[in-house]
Amino acid sequence: MSLTNGRSGKGKRGILERLNNDEIVIGDGGFVFALEKRGYVKAGPWTPEATVENPEAVRQLHREFLRAGSDVMQTFTFYASEDKLENRGNIDPKKMTGFNVNNEACLIAKGVAAEGDALVAGGVSQTPTYLSGKGKEHTQAEFRKQMKVFQENNVDFMIAEYFEHVEEAEWAIEVCKEINKPVAANLCIGPEGDLHGISAGDCAVRMVKAGADIIGVNCHFDPTISLEAMRLMKEGLEKAGLKSHLMVQPLGYRTPDVTKQGFIDLPEFPFALEPRVCTRWEMQKYARDAYNMGIRYIGGCCGFEPYHIRAVAEELAPERGFLPEGSDKHAPWGDGLRLHTKPWVRARARRSYWEKLNPGTGRPHSASLSRPDSWGVTAGNKELIQQSEKTTDDQLKPLFDHSQE
Numbered sequence: 001m002s003l004t005n006g007r008s009g010k011g012k013r014g015i016l017e018r019l020n021n022d023e024i025v026i027g028d029g030g031f032v033f034a035l036e037k038r039g040y041v042k043a044g045p046w047t048p049e050a051t052v053e054n055p056e057a058v059r060q061l062h063r064e065f066l067r068a069g070s071d072v073m074q075t076f077t078f079y080a081s082e083d084k085l086e087n088r089g090n091i092d093p094k095k096m097t098g099f100n101v102n103n104e105a106c107l108i109a110k111g112v113a114a115e116g117d118a119l120v121a122g123g124v125s126q127t128p129t130y131l132s133g134k135g136k137e138h139t140q141a142e143f144r145k146q147m148k149v150f151q152e153n154n155v156d157f158m159i160a161e162y163f164e165h166v167e168e169a170e171w172a173i174e175v176c177k178e179i180n181k182p183v184a185a186n187l188c189i190g191p192e193g194d195l196h197g198i199s200a201g202d203c204a205v206r207m208v209k210a211g212a213d214i215i216g217v218n219c220h221f222d223p224t225i226s227l228e229a230m231r232l233m234k235e236g237l238e239k240a241g242l243k244s245h246l247m248v249q250p251l252g253y254r255t256p257d258v259t260k261q262g263f264i265d266l267p268e269f270p271f272a273l274e275p276r277v278c279t280r281w282e283m284q285k286y287a288r289d290a291y292n293m294g295i296r297y298i299g300g301c302c303g304f305e306p307y308h309i310r311a312v313a314e315e316l317a318p319e320r321g322f323l324p325e326g327s328d329k330h331a332p333w334g335d336g337l338r339l340h341t342k343p344w345v346r347a348r349a350r351r352s353y354w355e356k357l358n359p360g361t362g363r364p365h366s367a368s369l370s371r372p373d374s375w376g377v378t379a380g381n382k383e384l385i386q387q388s389e390k391t392t393d394d395q396l397k398p399l400f401d402h403s404q405e
Contacts, residue, residue, distance in 0.1 A: 158181050201233060214245040267370050278303075
């Protein structure tokens with residue numbers, strides 16, 4: 001089949017229309033990690049005030065994902081609930097509000113989506129209110145503040161993502177449904193289930209029963225582990241006699257050594273993860289494996305750069321019937337290397353070379369695996385009660401002591 005570069009040319013259609021037609025929807029990648037590396041997001045809070053402070057940086061990253069093949073421009077509203085923005089003295093509410101951050105994120109995403117055949121998804125994620133044990137009413141009140149902005153901006157659908165506990169995801173789904181838009185819901189869990197011990201299969205069932213139209217996992221785990229969690233979710237739905245569209249948006253890092261909490265337990269998190277970055281060829285395998293599993297919404301999360309999304313789009317181009325615009329400068333499987341001046345590099349212009357390559361790290365004494373911290377702290381533990389004031393040195397000292405035990 002001859003493939004053209006560009007978009008499908010079918011015009012803008014809704015997320016459920018596409019998925020109901022068994023079409024592939026390619027998500028975007030990780031914004032907070034990408035923008036932190038570029039100097040626009042602060043590691044620690046990981047909040048998206050860049051939508052107000054540096055909108056061009058956010059806009060450019062959206063454009064890069066669009067060019068790479070993304071069908072969805074997800075608003076940069078990860079951790080944008082008011083309680084998270086103001087948590088531990090992160091931002092001054094007198095200078096910037098949750099409304100500003102969320103509204104600007106919508107305007108930026110809508111503007112870039114209009115440049116292509118892309119949808120706009122509003123996004124909500126886990127809250128300090130839930131982690132602090134304040135209950136359903138207070139947690140949903142935080143979501144509703146954001147929902148008002150998404151409704152006013154008429155986003156195409158909602159994504160409730162990055163939930164460690166299915167209970168909070170259910171509460172988020174209920175609020176997302178209030179604006180009468182399709183809802184996708186993702187947990188940041190692996191095959192062991194959520195942090196309160198609920199299995200992956202049961203989590204899937206609960207999200208569907210709560211009203212989600214699309215369910216899956218995002219973040220915390222690599223593509224291989226995330227797909228295993230998806231397999232268990234799919235089995236859970238089948239046993240319960242339920243159907244749902246499936247989506248997956250894993251890390252762009254390899255994490256075979258993680259425990260239940262995922263990559264945030266790794267000693268390299270967050271400033272030394274680069275040796276774990278997946279190659280573009282590994283992303284092509286991930287895309288094919290996800291498609292063969294029956295997943296049709298395929299994207300990425302932290303560590304997923306635009307070239308990773310391009311790899312997903314290129315792998316699935318035969319099914320989609322077109323290549324992304326970003327493939328103009330990228331020949332399949334290294335074929336562009338045939339133009340290289342050095343003969344040994346030209347010899348790498350073939351699929352078999354890159355598929356079989358086992359990359360080195362360049363670090364002679366580095367370990368192949370790490371030992372996760374595994375503190376076992378989650379919602380319900382006093383250590384997770386959040387505060388609006390900055391963390392003090394006195395509060396940090398027992399944490400330092402514990403980490404040295």
